[in-house]
Amino acid sequence: MNKIAEDRIAEEQGSNDIALELCALSRTFKLKRGFFQAEGEIKAVNNVSLRLYRGETLGLVGESGCGKSTLAKMLLGLLEPSSGNVLVNGKEIDPTQRMAAARHIQPIFQDPYSSLNPRKTVSQIVGLPLKLHGIGNAAEQRSKLREMLDLVGMPERTHHQYPNQLSGGQRQRVAIARALILRPDILICDEPTSALDVSVQAQILNLLLDLKREFGLTYLFISHDLGVVEHLVDRVAVMHQGSIVELETREKIFSQAQHPYTQMLLASALSPEPGLGIPDIVLQESPAYVMQ
Numbered sequence: 001m002n003k004i005a006e007d008r009i010a011e012e013q014g015s016n017d018i019a020l021e022l023c024a025l026s027r028t029f030k031l032k033r034g035f036f037q038a039e040g041e042i043k044a045v046n047n048v049s050l051r052l053y054r055g056e057t058l059g060l061v062g063e064s065g066c067g068k069s070t071l072a073k074m075l076l077g078l079l080e081p082s083s084g085n086v087l088v089n090g091k092e093i094d095p096t097q098r099m100a101a102a103r104h105i106q107p108i109f110q111d112p113y114s115s116l117n118p119r120k121t122v123s124q125i126v127g128l129p130l131k132l133h134g135i136g137n138a139a140e141q142r143s144k145l146r147e148m149l150d151l152v153g154m155p156e157r158t159h160h161q162y163p164n165q166l167s168g169g170q171r172q173r174v175a176i177a178r179a180l181i182l183r184p185d186i187l188i189c190d191e192p193t194s195a196l197d198v199s200v201q202a203q204i205l206n207l208l209l210d211l212k213r214e215f216g217l218t219y220l221f222i223s224h225d226l227g228v229v230e231h232l233v234d235r236v237a238v239m240h241q242g243s244i245v246e247l248e249t250r251e252k253i254f255s256q257a258q259h260p261y262t263q264m265l266l267a268s269a270l271s272p273e274p275g276l277g278i279p280d281i282v283l284q285e286s287p288a289y290v291m292q
């Protein structure tokens with residue numbers, strides 16, 4: 001989909017308030033010579049331009065290795081783009097100003113266990129951003145902390161526990177509380193439920209929906225699970241080999257997908273064969289679909 005189509009969607013939504021803008025973002029990795037591979041480079045993200053409108057949930061889907069996490073890291077200022085830039089609320093992210101960007105944009109990663117410090121308690125983990133950013137005095141910090149832990153459904157008895165004493169779902173609740181304690185506008189959710197049991201997945205997704213309403217958040221929701229995406233997002237961007245090949249409203253993607261790769265993703269998601277997954281197809285060049 002091109003920019004004109006994106007602008008049309010913005011018009012239909014009655015919004016051109018842009019929370020996050022990616023302008024021709026690319027990231028190349030150098031590949032060292034190895035046993036199975038020659039020296040070279042890989043364009044993990046190739047000239048991606050996207051806008052997230054305030055209050056929307058944009059799904060980013062694509063098979064493993066298509067560049068979703070690389071894109072997410074650049075949005076969070078954790079990885080420098082090879083070219084292009086990222087604007088958060090109209091201001092460019094400078095990777096050296098990560099602290100400033102953290103007030104507006106926060107991540108939730110797939111594996112809450114590895115993203116939580118095992119030597120800190122729940123209260124220490126969630127309270128740390130307030131301390132680092134010098135927000136409020138000690139009493140105010142304690143009250144914000146309790147309020148946030150309450151909102152994400154962490155009972156008081158867990159507040160002094162360590163990550164290894166929590167369930168997977170509780171760990172993800174802690175990660176969500178930590179992401180929200182600074183009251184950011186935008187959450188980058190990178191496969192936030194794929195490490196969880198199915199029953200817990202639904203609870204965490206519902207929590208994310210409730211918090212979005214409560215705080216008026218904007219979400220970039222990265223997932224390979226089209227079932228989850230269908231229930232959660234307003235628009236879907238389909239990524240293939242580093243590029244966005246289709247970007248449309250959820251309704252259009254799920255009922256009238258145009259790009260052959262999107263059609264194939266949808267077909268494999270519906271496949272009755274367990275474990276079939278998404279085949280790694282190589283598309284023929286179809287420049288008409290590639291966003292400029």
Ligand SMILES: Nc1ncnc2c1ncn2[C@@H]1O[C@H](COP(=O)(O)OP(=O)(O)OP(=O)(O)O)[C@@H](O)[C@H]1O
Pocket residue numbers: 029030031042043044062063064065066067068069070071224
């Ligand atoms: N630090 C790195 N050095 C070299 N190549 C990298 C590096 N990080 C990612 N890549 C490559 O870039 C491509 C995109 O990787 P990325 O992790 O962004 O994909 P992904 O879509 O998030 O996959 P998954 O869903 O499996 O997490 C892959 O081919 C990967 O091997």
